[in-house]
Amino acid sequence: MIADPVATAGLVVREVRTGSRDGATTRLVVARRRYRTDRADLWQAVTDPERIPRWFLPVAGELHEGGRYQLQGNAGGVVERCTAPESFAVTWEMGPMVSWLTVSLAEADDGTDLELVHEAPVDPQMWNTFGPGAVGVGWDLGLMALGLHLESAAPVDPEAGLAFPTTAEGRAFVGAAAGGWADAAAADGDDPVAARSAAAQTTAFYTGTSAD
Template identity: 35%
Template sequence: MATPLDEMLAAVHRTGGSVTVEIDRLYPTTAPDLWSACTEPDRLARWFARVTGDLRPGGEFTIHFDDDDTPACTLTDCTPPESFVWRWPVGGHDTTVTVEVAADPGGARLRLCHEGLPEGPAAGYAAGWDTYVRRLEADLSHDDAADGDALPDWDATWGALHPLYRAALASA
């Protein structure tokens, strides 16, 4: 069941001069399937973005977002099928994204943490991650989601969530 757009899925925390975004989400699938959805380029392209490059520890890869943003990232650690970590440059800051996948009695659990975000764009990144995990849920729930038709609309979802995250960070 889809989460309403007035409910934020991510927690945002200020730590010093930066922001951390954390998501802990249960999906109706197996841990191997969730790992595959989070690590295989063809599946990532369905719900996240096209990813190209060397997806091994120490390898560099590029995320190709639809708005022509193409961050060059570095995979720093990978322990299949449990976790991976990468560095993502954001506004001159070296941020870190950690993804953990685990079996859960209700399916498979995804824990995502994006640390070191500059305060200015942090609400946008929080809304972005929230939008992506909603799209992941829809992708995992539909066998025909490969063309993206069954996924929540990026612009509408992000647009509804961004003000919520701006307000959450303003009151934090």
């Protein structure tokens, strides 16, 4: 799917933050990537229900403020805010688990910068095992697919996308992305050794390989 998986993973700037909501500690996974297209095109790619499935998942529902959406076989939630073509914010609901997603677009000299922020309550066991990469690598794969779609204007093959992490290219991509999230977690105060161990577990999860 991509010629240089490590370089492609490196297109994303990763940050981890610690926050709080309603008195509960949260962790924020922040991913930023520049796409070589104008903001109107990128906005359409991430909000148009006819175009989203070309790089992500089919989506149903009412895609406007106050409406509910549902991704096929994945999360659903409420559109909390939508300010075209600048940003939108939604809840990200998987069963009883609720987190929050914000996507913002900003014009740049040679394209458009996309910033994705996923905020979730802290599950200490899950975080200690997988770190931010549990969520972050999934978004890395989505942002990669978005880039492929924007470059070609063609849909990304869903079957190839699902199989990608188990290929040699995919394993290199996931490993580089998980390592980037480990560095971001350490920068936010996590123990660097524990963060690297969590990255290895995340890589094994996504690629179906051993963490050893």
